[in-house]
Amino acid sequence: MQLDRLVIVLRTRPANEAIDLGVRMAMHWFKPLYIAWLCFSLPVIGLLFGLSYWAEFSYTAIYLLIWWIKPMLDRMALFVISRAVFGSAPTLRQSLKAIPTILFKTRLIRALTWARFSPYRSLTLPVDVLEGIKGRNARIRRKAISNYIGINAAVLTLFGFVVEKIFPVCAIAFVAMISIDNNSYTDDLLKDLWFNNVSYHSLMALGFYILGILLWEPIYVAAGFSLYLKRRSDIEAWDIELEFRKIEKRSRIASSTLFGAMLLVLTIGISGYSSHSYASQSNSTVRQETINDAPEKLQQILKQPEYGGKEVRKRLKFMQEKKVKKPNKKPDFSPPPVSANPNNALLALTGAGQWMLWGILALVVIAIAYFIIMRLPDMRGQKGQKEAPPAQIAGLDIQPESLPENIAEVALSMIHSGDLRSALSLLFRGSLSVLAHRDRVMFRSSDTEQDCIRLVKRAELNSAAFFIKLTQLWLAQAYAHRSPDITKLEQLCREWPTHYDHQSQWEAS
Amino acid sequence: MMLDTVRDITTPELIEIRLHPAGFLPRGFAFFIDTILRWLLMLLIAIPSMFIGDLGIGLFLISIFLIEWFYPVFFEVVFKGKTPGKRLVGLKVLNDNGTPISLSASIIRNFLRFADFFPLFYLFGLISMLTNKEFRRLGDIVAGTIVVYTEPAARRFSIPEAMPVPPDFPLSRDTQKTIVSFAERSVGLTKPRQEAGTLRGITSGGMGSL
Numbered sequence: 001m002q003l004d005r006l007v008i009v010l011r012t013r014p015a016n017e018a019i020d021l022g023v024r025m026a027m028h029w030f031k032p033l034y035i036a037w038l039c040f041s042l043p044v045i046g047l048l049f050g051l052s053y054w055a056e057f058s059y060t061a062i063y064l065l066i067w068w069i070k071p072m073l074d075r076m077a078l079f080v081i082s083r084a085v086f087g088s089a090p091t092l093r094q095s096l097k098a099i100p101t102i103l104f105k106t107r108l109i110r111a112l113t114w115a116r117f118s119p120y121r122s123l124t125l126p127v128d129v130l131e132g133i134k135g136r137n138a139r140i141r142r143k144a145i146s147n148y149i150g151i152n153a154a155v156l157t158l159f160g161f162v163v164e165k166i167f168p169v170c171a172i173a174f175v176a177m178i179s180i181d182n183n184s185y186t187d188d189l190l191k192d193l194w195f196n197n198v199s200y201h202s203l204m205a206l207g208f209y210i211l212g213i214l215l216w217e218p219i220y221v222a223a224g225f226s227l228y229l230k231r232r233s234d235i236e237a238w239d240i241e242l243e244f245r246k247i248e249k250r251s252r253i254a255s256s257t258l259f260g261a262m263l264l265v266l267t268i269g270i271s272g273y274s275s276h277s278y279a280s281q282s283n284s285t286v287r288q289e290t291i292n293d294a295p296e297k298l299q300q301i302l303k304q305p306e307y308g309g310k311e312v313r314k315r316l317k318f319m320q321e322k323k324v325k326k327p328n329k330k331p332d333f334s335p336p337p338v339s340a341n342p343n344n345a346l347l348a349l350t351g352a353g354q355w356m357l358w359g360i361l362a363l364v365v366i367a368i369a370y371f372i373i374m375r376l377p378d379m380r381g382q383k384g385q386k387e388a389p390p391a392q393i394a395g396l397d398i399q400p401e402s403l404p405e406n407i408a409e410v411a412l413s414m415i416h417s418g419d420l421r422s423a424l425s426l427l428f429r430g431s432l433s434v435l436a437h438r439d440r441v442m443f444r445s446s447d448t449e450q451d452c453i454r455l456v457k458r459a460e461l462n463s464a465a466f467f468i469k470l471t472q473l474w475l476a477q478a479y480a481h482r483s484p485d486i487t488k489l490e491q492l493c494r495e496w497p498t499h500y501d502h503q504s505q506w507e508a509s
Numbered sequence: 510m511m512l513d514t515v516r517d518i519t520t521p522e523l524i525e526i527r528l529h530p531a532g533f534l535p536r537g538f539a540f541f542i543d544t545i546l547r548w549l550l551m552l553l554i555a556i557p558s559m560f561i562g563d564l565g566i567g568l569f570l571i572s573i574f575l576i577e578w579f580y581p582v583f584f585e586v587v588f589k590g591k592t593p594g595k596r597l598v599g600l601k602v603l604n605d606n607g608t609p610i611s612l613s614a615s616i617i618r619n620f621l622r623f624a625d626f627f628p629l630f631y632l633f634g635l636i637s638m639l640t641n642k643e644f645r646r647l648g649d650i651v652a653g654t655i656v657v658y659t660e661p662a663a664r665r666f667s668i669p670e671a672m673p674v675p676p677d678f679p680l681s682r683d684t685q686k687t688i689v690s691f692a693e694r695s696v697g698l699t700k701p702r703q704e705a706g707t708l709r710g711i712t713s714g715g716m717g718s719l
Binding site: 007011014016017024025028155156159163166167169174219235236237240243244247 | 510529694
């Protein structure tokens with residue numbers, strides 16, 4: 001057992017953490033572990049399945065057979081993971097070479113008969129496989145290993161049992177979820193399972209069971225092995241031994257007499273270890289050592305990621321670029337040879353390509369500029385034309401279609417019949433309509449009367465004064481119910497056509 | 510690289526904290542206990558609500574909803590990351606920077622149970638826990654939380670009685686620790702190992718060999 005080659009951190013960890021570490025181990029050496037495991041167990045399972053299919057076993061019998069053979073398969077997983085933990089993960093060839101040993105020298109018969117039901121299976125497996133002891137000694141050893149942590153191993157086994165039973169159910173549920181007509185499918189499946197038939201559906205359930213075993217069992221073995229390591233580390237103080245070895249190594253470098261006192265300290269036992277003042281003569285040598293080592297240590301610390309140490313970044317790069325850059329890295333800074341370079345043609349090509357790209361970029365820029373300068377005003381014009389006058393302003397309908405053709409006359413007749421309000425409304429609407437459609441005053445439908453006045457003023461039309469007068473009269477009428485004189489209104493009616501030729505807007509629109 | 514299952518955190522004050530993430534086994538066990546407790550709670554509500562008729566059924570359904578979704582959130586936020594099951598097993602939930610879990614993180618990690626449960630019986634959650642380096646399920650990854658072992662109460666070791674002998678050279682901090690832990694654990698070690706350890710101390714120091 002070469003402890004200094006161990007790749008896991010040795011510390012006193014609770015049993016549950018040991019199991020977790022086992023999971024980490026299985027995932028860390030995922031590739032060698034699962035490749036070797038699959039290469040061994042798939043043929044075995046295939047063989048078993050073929051035989052039992054040929055012998056027309058029932059579904060349950062096949063199921064049981066595959067369950068029974070698991071300890072044999074576990075040995076391969078343990079072989080890989082135990083080697084990997086001690087720093088040399090075996091290659092596939094090495095693993096396959098170990099098959100005879102696994103089959104004949106690891107007390108397989110015991111494991112496949114009365115020890116098959118042991119709940120400590122994963123924990124005692126390393127004793128059988130790795131320690132190579134027999135008979136009574138092995139029994140004592142197994143007992144010693146499973147002494148305090150047997151319960152954890154048993155819980156692990158129980159959990160594995162539940163996982164293996166549940167995994168096919170989950171997988172089938174998943175398939176049923178994504179299949180189109182899941183009802184008939186699950187019905188068939190349940191029927192087959194119920195009547196213990198070997199059929200397409202139950203074969204699938206069996207397949208999922210095997211898949212679950214194939215995925216889970218290496219993790220189970222690794223967790224058990226980790227538990228075993230924890231137990232041995234506890235009773236044999238591996239971590240402390242490792243520390244002693246480190247101290248020893250350091251002491252040999254520093255001074256051979258330094259650890260003379262270790263003898264006393266360790267044989268007698270220790271209590272007051274810290275409260276003594278140190279002798280000064282050896283203190284100074286250690287101090288000197290520390291000072292001498294300081295630059296190296298500083299470099300090591302600076303390399304840590306917290307101090308922005310070495311950082312590896314990956315990016316895509318033209319192969320050409322790499323080739324050109326390489327000569328630059330040489331200590332002599334002579335320019336790279338221009339002629340007689342077989343890559344020259346390629347260089348020229350890439351250069352041309354680069355120029356072409358620049359040309360395309362320039363063309364694109366010019367095209368955009370042309371578009372902005374030449375086309376944009378047109379676009380804006382179109383946009384302006386498209387912007388139709390609103391259908392109504394301040395709640396008044398100003399569409400030309402909704403107005404009579406001779407507004408002034410209609411208004412006059414309304415005045416004569418006494419409906420002053422309607423007459424004023426009609427005149428106001430008519431003026432707005434003409435202003436919007438003929439004079440293209442940009443009214444919005446949310447404009448108030450005052451907004452209209454402002455817009456008309458801004459448009460600097462001749463009719464502005466008349467419009468303002470009309471609007472004020474309309475406002476007084478609409479909101480204050482103050483009617484103007486009839487004579488004033490009649491005059492307004494007569495004046496109206498001079499400003500707003502209603503006919504012209506029909507032609508305009 | 511040395512394999513271990515811890516997560517080291519350095520706070521802005523340069524204090525090192527070591528978290529011990531918990532794997533599927535204790536977490537599954539804690540969940541199992543919590544499930545039983547939840548069902549008991551539902552039963553407690555179901556019995557009286559049976560006598561109130563339709564109103565009772567309505568109340569019962571609402572309480573099922575609340576218990577199913579907010580039981581873990583409530584306990585995690587109010588009792589510092591410990592649901593009753595986790596407390597029994599010795600686990601707690603933290604944010605992954607070591608701070609106590611926040612309400613939003615707790616809500617996220619518990620509402621995403623649904624994703625972990627998929628397709629049935631927490632299969633995806635289990636796969637996620639097995640493959641993640643810190644044994645997080647999907648909800649933990651999204652919420653940025655981590656389930657850790659609570660600090661075990663320090664066990665009292667008895668150091669064998671002996672005459673203190675001052676060493677004639679300074680022992681570094683690590684060396685002191687090693688010697689103390691050897692003395693503490695020497696009682697539990699096997700006989701040959703006790704002697705071997707002592708011997709190693711002698712040989713490594715005195716002879717300078719081995």
